[in-house]
Amino acid sequence: MIRLFKVKEKQRELAESANGGAPIKKQSAGELRLHKDISELNLPKSCIISFPNGKDDLMNFEVSIRPDEGYYLGGNFSFSFQVSPIYPHEAPKVKCKTKLYHPNIDLEGNVCLNILREDWKPVLNINTIIYGLYHLFTEPNYEDPLNHDAAAVLRDNPKMFEANVRRAMAGGYVGQTFFTRCM
Amino acid sequence: MAETVVQPSRSRDLDKLLLRPGNIIGNNFDPGQELRDDLAEYVKVLVVGAGGLGCELLKDLALSGFKNLEVIDMDTIEVTNLNRQFLFRFEDVGKPKAEVAAKRVMERIRGVNIKPHYCRIEEKDIDFYSDFSIIVLGLDSIEARSYINAVACSFLEYDSDDKPRDETIKPLVDGGTEGFKGHARVIIPGVTPCFECTIWLFPPQVKFPLCTLAETPRTAAHCIEYAHLIKWDEVHSGKTFDPDDPEHMKWIYNEAVKRAELFGIPGVTYSLTQGVVKNIIPAIASTNAIVSAACALEALKITTGCSKTLSNYLTYNGAEGLHTKVTEFVRDKDCLVCGPGVLIELETSVTLQKFIDLLEKHPDLLLSKASVTHQGSSLYMQAPPVLEEMTRSNLNLPLFDLMGKTSKGTIHVTGTTSKNDTKTSVLRKLRVFFKGVDGVTDMDMAGGA
Numbered sequence: 219m220i221r222l223f224k225v226k227e228k229q230r231e232l233a234e235s236a237n238g239g240a241p242i243k244k245q246s247a248g249e250l251r252l253h254k255d256i257s258e259l260n261l262p263k264s265c266i267i268s269f270p271n272g273k274d275d276l277m278n279f280e281v282s283i284r285p286d287e288g289y290y291l292g293g294n295f296s297f298s299f300q301v302s303p304i305y306p307h308e309a310p311k312v313k314c315k316t317k318l319y320h321p322n323i324d325l326e327g328n329v330c331l332n333i334l335r336e337d338w339k340p341v342l343n344i345n346t347i348i349y350g351l352y353h354l355f356t357e358p359n360y361e362d363p364l365n366h367d368a369a370a371v372l373r374d375n376p377k378m379f380e381a382n383v384r385r386a387m388a389g390g391y392v393g394q395t396f397f398t399r400c401m
Numbered sequence: 402m403a404e405t406v407v408q409p410s411r412s413r414d415l416d417k418l419l420l421r422p423g424n425i426i427g428n429n430f431d432p433g434q435e436l437r438d439d440l441a442e443y444v445k446v447l448v449v450g451a452g453g454l455g456c457e458l459l460k461d462l463a464l465s466g467f468k469n470l471e472v473i474d475m476d477t478i479e480v481t482n483l484n485r486q487f488l489f490r491f492e493d494v495g496k497p498k499a500e501v502a503a504k505r506v507m508e509r510i511r512g513v514n515i516k517p518h519y520c521r522i523e524e525k526d527i528d529f530y531s532d533f534s535i536i537v538l539g540l541d542s543i544e545a546r547s548y549i550n551a552v553a554c555s556f557l558e559y560d561s562d563d564k565p566r567d568e569t570i571k572p573l574v575d576g577g578t579e580g581f582k583g584h585a586r587v588i589i590p591g592v593t594p595c596f597e598c599t600i601w602l603f604p605p606q607v608k609f610p611l612c613t614l615a616e617t618p619r620t621a622a623h624c625i626e627y628a629h630l631i632k633w634d635e636v637h638s639g640k641t642f643d644p645d646d647p648e649h650m651k652w653i654y655n656e657a658v659k660r661a662e663l664f665g666i667p668g669v670t671y672s673l674t675q676g677v678v679k680n681i682i683p684a685i686a687s688t689n690a691i692v693s694a695a696c697a698l699e700a701l702k703i704t705t706g707c708s709k710t711l712s713n714y715l716t717y718n719g720a721e722g723l724h725t726k727v728t729e730f731v732r733d734k735d736c737l738v739c740g741p742g743v744l745i746e747l748e749t750s751v752t753l754q755k756f757i758d759l760l761e762k763h764p765d766l767l768l769s770k771a772s773v774t775h776q777g778s779s780l781y782m783q784a785p786p787v788l789e790e791m792t793r794s795n796l797n798l799p800l801f802d803l804m805g806k807t808s809k810g811t812i813h814v815t816g817t818t819s820k821n822d823t824k825t826s827v828l829r830k831l832r833v834f835f836k837g838v839d840g841v842t843d844m845d846m847a848g849g850a
Contacts, residue, residue, distance in 0.1 A: 219429075219534070219570070219703060219704055219706065220436065220439050220440065220443065220444065220704055220705055220706070221431075221441045222567060222568060223439075223444055223445075223534045223704070224439060224443045224772060225568075226689040231647065240635075244461060245551075245774070245776060245777045245813070246547065246548070247547065247551070247597045247600070247737055247738055249777060250813050250828060251828065253772070253774050253779070253813065253815060253828075254437040254826070254828040256784070256785070256788070257782050257783050257784055257815045257816075258773035258784065258815070258826055259784050259785045260784070261785065266785065266787075267785050268787060269787065269788065269791075272775060272791070273778075273779045273782070273788055273791040273792055274778040274779055275432060276779065296728070302544070303548070304543050304544050304547055304600075305546055307543060307600060307603060307605075308606065309608075322612070324615070324631065324637075325635075326631070326634040326635055328630070328631060328634070328636075329611070330610065330612040330613055330615075332610060335608040335609065335610055335611060336608050336609065336610045338605070339605070341603075362610065362612035363612055363615065363616055364611055364612050364615050364616075366616065368614070393578050398758070
């Protein structure tokens with residue numbers, strides 16, 4: 219290839235002033251795959267996606283979920299998604315931005331959903347994750363607790379769990395913790 | 402040719418490769434002193450990373466007849482680097498790796514010029530990378546490799562028969578080590594598989610379920626990840642954790658120790674904490690030396706043609722005995738990063754809507770309901786409704802205008818194709834050429850501005 223470099227060097231000297239090649243914004247493979255995921259989204263009415271940084275930044279977006287059944291009926295919960303340039307090799311980072319009383323979501327917004335961590339596979343997509351999140355609201359489970367207290371109440375006293383969820387969503391204290399209204 | 406008396410260079414071994422003809426040689430191998438001189442004069446090598454592999458690479462390349470080297474690394478030297486990153490001394494701790502490495506090699510090897518760049522690889526523009534004959538990688542992350550791969554592939558152009566144009570090929574040599582294991586691979590974009598063609602080679606990252614960390618930790622790593630992923634946010638609301646800040650790391654370590662005591666789990670140490678949080682596998686100096694030597698040799702083979710290159714992926718395992726193997730991976734012909742894409746020629750007046758209609762009838766695509774992006778900007782999105790609305794007004798604009806009024810460009814489309822009544826969703830790369838705008842683009846733009 220050395221001859222090629224030599225030729226190139228000569229050409230470059232000649233062309234130096236003519237035009238300095240246009241800078242190209244590269245699109246990572248992760249961005250392209252995400253673009254496909256987003257363009258194929260098929261969400262229920264209860265899940266709404268939004269792009270705070272506009273149409274040209276799909277790597278950071280938000281999804282708000284309004285469960286239409288179960289304990290969390292009537293609440294509105296917002297999640298932030300952060301997608302890596304090596305998506306789908308790596309799962310998106312998902313956080314719950316609404317403080318809520320839930321066995322599988324802690325007060326910091328960490329979400330215990332298997333497909334976000336140990337069971338993530340590149341064949342899964344954004345649609346799957348959103349359905350997974352929705353599922354957490356219709357079927358909260360006390361077996362994978364992240365909020366230990368909430369999980370214990372759900373297991374031992376579902377009636378009280380329901381009352382606690384209502385109180386938290388309406389804005390108020392559950393035990394020592396204050397929740398802002400999210401209905 | 403070789404029978405003429407030539408001046409012995411300081412590297413007699415190199416002369417044996419470059420001054421004599423051979424049998425298993427690369428294309429256009431032209432042995433002789435001129436080749437050796439050209440190697441020194443015209444070949445410019447970029448080494449990405451000045452860590453364990455980078456130090457070895459700079460030394461190996463400098464001793465292999467390359468005289469124009471540059472090195473880029475964003476890190477500063479830490480005391481734990483000193484056991485294997487042999488260009489650094491105790492008094493260098495805290496200084497930029499690229500700068501110290503460049504200086505040390507230049508002090509030791511006469512006539513070599515190494516220009517250091519102490520910054521992130523993303524900070525350099527495309528022209529910076531375009532300047533090098535070959536890029537050699539001594540990196541430890543998939544992200545960085547994927548980035549440089551995309552940069553190198555972005556120079557690649559294909560002719561109308563989908564053959565790569567030689568003068569646009571930017572070869573890469575990628576080295577990597579993890580403990581006693583390592584690899585060296587040659588990436589000739591358009592010819593051999595690129596990094597993205599074979600990204601599936603990487604095993605999925607091990608991630609512990611958050612609820613295990615929160616409820617039922619069983620190992621020291623669980624305790625460390627608890628402190629890192631859950632406890633940190635709980636205590637430092639809003640403050641992001643910086644793995645390179647020793648104070649932060651110390652805090653994680655202390656919390657992990659407390660947690661481990663609570664659950665009676667042994668084995669939390671500071672170095673394990675660093676290892677788990679930063680995903681570090683202890684580096685072995687000899688693995689770096691071996692992988693680097695393989696990479697430097699490939700760089701020499703690619704640039705001079707003195708031997709056929711590795712095709713195309715060497716793995717090395719020194720954990721039990723020694724095992725090396727070369728595997729010839731194949732390209733993904735539809736690779737979005739290095740593939741040619743489907744060539745489409747258009748009039749400058751064609752609107753985005755008309756273009757989308759065209760894709761449906763294109764015999765190689767038969768793509769319906771296309772969403773279109775160009776260099777990271779969404780030109781049209783079929784879904785979700787919020788993006789459809791934001792991009793709808795583009796439909797009536799000429800694609801030529803939307804693509805910045807240049808004569809050619811790459812765009813990506815997603816949509817569905819139907820074959821035998823089954824619909825599949827696809828993501829395709831397209832090479833778009835506009836008729837009759839070559840050469841006059843700059844003038845047009847200047848006139849319109």
